[in-house]
Amino acid sequence: MSGTNSVVAIRDLGKTFGNEGSQTVALSGINLTIQPGEFVSLIGPSGCGKSTLLRIIGDLTGPTTGTVEVNGKPAARARTDRDYGMVFQAPVLFDWRTIEANVALPLEIIDMPRARRVQRIAEMLSLVELSDFARHHPWQLSGGMQQRAAIARALAFEPRLLLMDEPFGALDEMTRERMNTELLRIWEQTGTTIVFVTHSIPEAVFLSSRVVVMSARPGRITKVIEVGLPRPRSDETRELEPYFELITEVRESLKAGGHGSDAGTIADEPLEALQ
């Protein structure tokens, strides 16, 4: 089922944490193929392994069983080839670097010549509308601006794949909605494939071309929902009838998964800490 062109191809993936004494099955029987240019959200309650799945795609941790291919290569190879950019929940900007120097970090590591680097940084900062803040230090920027800088950094070496782990989870609702609109603009401008982890149903529906619904214990995919909302999406999208219908559909699917309740969320917290 995975085309040769797929950006991500996951087959029969499972992940188990712990030793023989106490084992926790974090992920089980995961199959997922993502095509170029898709925007795929992974949504589910805490402890469903959605962040773990993202980290396995990025080879930040390995699977226990099954395989992951990125751009047709094993995930480890894709990482050393710098095939993807990663955005974490925290911006992870270095205080000792200015914003432009933070964006330059991955370019320094791939030894991009200085002249091209300077040009590339300028492009990236203009893409995320931070050109005026190039010489600022991270602590001088708001949370939303810091996360935009992190996105610029992740896109700096033009990866075909962008992995985002609840990037707007720490932002207030208004900023989050604005960031969502901006992210879609960047996605449309760059044509990058995005895998996006979130626990916000409206965010997943608004952004995605497909929403992958997961459930906990063990973490598995319970449903994949196609989001056919027209593009480009804007604030008006959030008022469309189909938008609300899709939100309801995702919510129902999460409930059907059985671990969507608040009690379950709290009980699953220790597992999240393991990841």
Added chain:
Amino acid sequence: MIDRLRYYLPTLAVFVGGIVLWEGAVRALEIQRFLLPPPSDIAAALVTNRDLLMAAGLTTLIEAVGGFAIGLTGGLVVAFATSRFALARGALMPFAIAANAIPIIAFAPIANAWFGVTSPVSKMMIVAMLVFFPVMINTVRGLTSADAASLELMRSYAASEREVLTRVRIPNALPYFFTAIKVGATLSLIGAIVGEYFGGATVALGRIIVESASFLRFAQAWSAIIVAAALGIGFYLIIIGIERVAMPWHASMRGQT
């Protein structure tokens, strides 16, 4: 300029006020001069003995700075070596932390015996020991305490160990390192002077303090203490200056230009 003056004015006022109070109290309460000489006597002793004090200050400063350099170098070398190897770190750190907790200054007479009581090397070795442990412990902490997310970010770039070291671990260690050498700067003068208390070249601040006190020349002893204090403050200020240049980004430096 005016703003700066206004900022430092209260400090200056307290300083001048303290001196005046001291002078006034000694005179008004007729405190015995050998118990607490008035500032004017100490100032006079500073002027009279300026050549001796300059030479003695230089001797002590060389011991302190020389020992500081040895301890700093040793601390950094061991810190970088052990930070690479978790096993070596696990084996060495408990001893380093224990050694840092003992009063190393107690070894001063022994160091004098080992390296020659008249040689500046014996004082440098005491100072080096005092400086070594805080520098080593703090640098190891700084090098190994980079947050997990930063390291994962570097992993996502497939960055080499060397790149992680130069771009994450070393900048992350700078605040820890400067904390250690600020302590080290103060310890280095303490080490040198206390080392001198137990014998050594006669033209040294520690010797002047001990000998003046035993001959009840307290104004002279105080004048040597003032020189030692000035050296300590000067050394500390130089390190703060370097710190500002090295990490203007750090939270403690923000809002200062």
